[in-house]
Amino acid sequence: MFKKVEIEAKTQQEALKKATELLKISANKISLEIIKEKKGFLGVGASTTYVASPKVDLVTEGKQYLESIIRALGIETRMEIRSVSPTEFYYRVQSNENALLIGKDGKTLLSFQTLLRNYLASFTSEPILVTLDIGNYHENRKKQLEILATKTAKEVARTRIAVKLDPMNAFDRRIIHAKLAEWRDVETESEGEGEDRAIIIRAKKN
The missing domain is CATH 3.30.300.20 (K homology (KH) domain)
Incomplete structure (x- = not known):
């Protein structure tokens, strides 16, 4: 689940420095695990390969x-x-x-x-x-939107005239879509871009 990067370095300090740059987190939040050591010749060319990953809850x-x-x-x-x-x-x-x-x-x-x-x-x-x-904003907002969705859906099912709701953010739109997903008489669709994106509730075709 946590990000992991493989790093080859001569020292643990060098590996930690590289890890902070690659993972873009502070050194005290990084765990290093040795997976391979290269001894080199007479100490020349020696290096260690580490796997670095975040060490956080x-x-x-x-x-x-x-x-x-x-x-x-x-x-x-x-x-x-x-x-x-x-x-x-x-x-x-x-x-x-x-x-x-x-x-x-x-x-x-x-x-x-x-x-x-x-x-x-x-x-x-x-x-x-x-x-x-x-x-409790989301909880209260969810109740308000579900009431709005139900009231509007009943009106659309009765008149068979589509209704476009005021523009909403993605979180609010999901609540409306979910509330009416199982309705047999109406369907929902989002249209528009950005802050103008809104839901249309329309009667299903027979």
């Missing part, structure tokens, strides 16, 4: 990283973390400045989530899935 690493970002804003937080799988993590954050950390339409929250995901992904060779919820 992703849960702890993510917590410290997120805390440092939010603390830089002068905000203290309480944080709960759940490891869903070796590459999937759920972070729940509470503070006395939830609205500030969430931002308009959850944009600040999603920025924090992207930063956190990219940081943890820098240690791994596999995709990382991170969900960050601040002040």
Whole structure:
């Protein structure tokens, strides 16, 4: 799961220096394992081949990283973390400045989530899935969107007139798609680019 690079060096210090450059992480977070030694002739040409990989706990690493970002804003937080799988993590954050950390339409929250995901992904060779919820925003937002999806779908099924919802971020669109995926009368489709991307709910053809 963790990134690995093979390095040939004359000394462990040289190997560690190369590893920091290749893995782009600090030396104290790197593990070196010797896999081959070349003795050379009278000590000349001697070298060692190492496998270098990150030496971190992703849960702890993510917590410290997120805390440092939010603390830089002068905000203290309480944080709960759940490891869903070796590459999937759920972070729940509470503070006395939830609205500030969430931002308009959850944009600040999603920025924090992207930063956190990219940081943890820098240690791994596999995709990382991170969900960050601040002040139960995602949970409350999910309920609101599911109500909207159901209400709109019923109207579309009754009138057979397609409805285009307001533009949404990818997280919100996934909730709408998932909620209506099993409906027999309607179907959903995303159209548009970037911040203008929106969902269309239309009646299925008979």
